[in-house]
Amino acid sequence: MQVPGPVEYQRATSVSHALALLDRYGPGARVVAGGHSLIPMMKLRLAQPEMLVDINDLSELATIRVEDGELRMGALVRHADLLASALVGELVPMLHDAERVIADPVVRNRGTIGGSVCQADPSEDLSGAFGALRATAVVAGPAGDRTVPMREFFTGPYETVLGAGELLVQLRVPIVPGGGSAYVKVNRRAGDWAVAAAAAALRVHRGVVTEVGIGLTAVGAPQFVAPEAEDHLCGRPATEESFAAAGRLAAEHCRPSADQRGPVDYKRHLAGELTVRALRRAAARI
């Protein structure tokens, strides 16, 4: 039987209330939203917060809208809501690709997009997706809001730039007119974590790649992205040959670890092959 350690609990009624609670209880406090990362960690006693600040009532953090050329998604948006949003599917189909393969429908009813990226699990799907999309995180804190590029958000496995008194409130994805995006994942069975996955966001003008973002999940890529492959592809023709070269670079520069999901060479192979497939699918959607 897995039971969390003793903990106290408060329900926040607004973002400012949540921040006040985090400030009052200090580093022993943790934010809980869907709880599908934190509660399992608490059961295993890998996380032992003294105070849980529940933000589930903050409906202002559960909205999806377009503003200033960006798709803006509140941190409390559930995976199921992201998947159900026609706006998201139309503007950033990669996010629907990713959501379809995150856990299962019942877990997606509860888990949140903000919680997923804050957990910073090396195998988490949205981290690679948001990295490829050059998303920005909006972080609320005692001194006001700050924005952090997702490519600077992670400081290591299970670690982010968020300070003890801070709260992730929104994720912003720039809308790229004439762009295409896709996410491709290999897992061992339905609902499982990725063995490896790749995300690609592309913009092509007259057959030439003018913008590209490539994300990698579960293969040890720093900040979940593949900058060497992006640099190579940008300015080259959007062809199978270019995509194959980008795939080789993505495979070469990632740093997978062997674990129960597979050995290093297999994961490296997947990183390359899935990069090619994601690029191909993204290009087909333009």
Place this chain on the structure above:
Amino acid sequence: MEITVQVNGRAHIRDVEPRLLLVHLLRDELGLTGTHWGCDTSNCGACTVWMDAVPVKSCTVLAVMADGRQVRTVEGLAGPGGLDPLQEAFATCHGLQCGFCTPGMLMTARWLLDRDPDPSEQDIREALSGQICRCTGYENVVRAVRHAAEAGRG
């Protein structure tokens, strides 16, 4: 702390530790043992109940998070007119088998049919992909959900 949870339409007031999981509140404090406690890791789905009208895995929800919310368990499926058509269909199609996964299967399948009264086999398989049957008897489960959908349309 004191919480009030509406379960199957009835308010329950309890003083609980914040670390108590919803599945244990339901089973141990309220005696509603229809909700099964399985893998404890939000994988198997046996503990699935509805909270505010959507299925959730109650081994990964704290009881205090259900304070002020509406919970529906498998005990709340049958109506005054008898069993839910899904429950009848599980019996007819031999979808129960050992019965351990059944409460979670039923709660998620009911949610599916409420939103989509005529799901395809693929829709059913996707909806139930977070419900694991260790008898591996998915065929009969899927058949039962289809049977209930057809009965509901008739």
